[in-house]
Amino acid sequence: MTAPDPDGLLAEQLLRLTRRVHRIQKRHLEHRGLGITPAQSRLLRTLAHYGSPPRMTDLAERLEVVPRAVTTLVDGLEATGKVCRVPDPANRRVIRIELTDDGRAALRELQGARRSAAEEILAPLTDEQRAVLGVLLDTLVDGPDAGRGHRTVGP
Incomplete structure (x- = not known):
């Protein structure tokens, strides 16, 4: 018999x-009838955090996926009017991805x-359990110093 592996x-x-x-999350997305996949949702959220429209390669790096995956996501979102491709003003050969008004509404x-x-x-979970979980998740996601200074637990 082998020992349990905690x-x-x-x-x-x-x-x-x-x-x-x-x-x-998928069920809640479907319930709202947005027609947006979880991967497209992630791309929209990522896009919203850029100060200026990013290039597709920037999005691929941030999402940690291959550029072709971003192209597919952008194609789908562009077809529904959530994003648009715009030329870079400094280099017309560079294409950037911009949220549209429909994209911002979908993001909300x-x-x-x-x-x-x-x-x-x-x-x-109780409020206290949620706070503890938040600290633990921060530590797991960001490393051993992540939980320090972000959330307080207990009195």
Whole structure:
């Protein structure tokens, strides 16, 4: 008989939680009828954080995907009027990706869907448990110093 593997169990729990989060977010997106996939949603959120319209290669780096994947996402979002390709004013050969008014409106809807999904997922936790979870997740995502100074836990 082999000894239990606590790290393996935690890894499996994290994977199951990730799949559950994706399922719930997808359901909330579908409920709002936006016709936007989770990957397109991620691209819109990333695009919104740029001060000026980025190049597709910038988006690919930020999203940690191959440039072809960004092209496919942009094609789909452009077809529905959420983004548009614009020439760079300094170099007309460079194409940048810009959010449209429809894209910004969709982003607001997406934020509502994400908030609803988060409320559903976190419903079983108390405020204190949520705060602890936030610190733990910061530490896992950003490294050992991430939880310091971001959130406070307890009295």
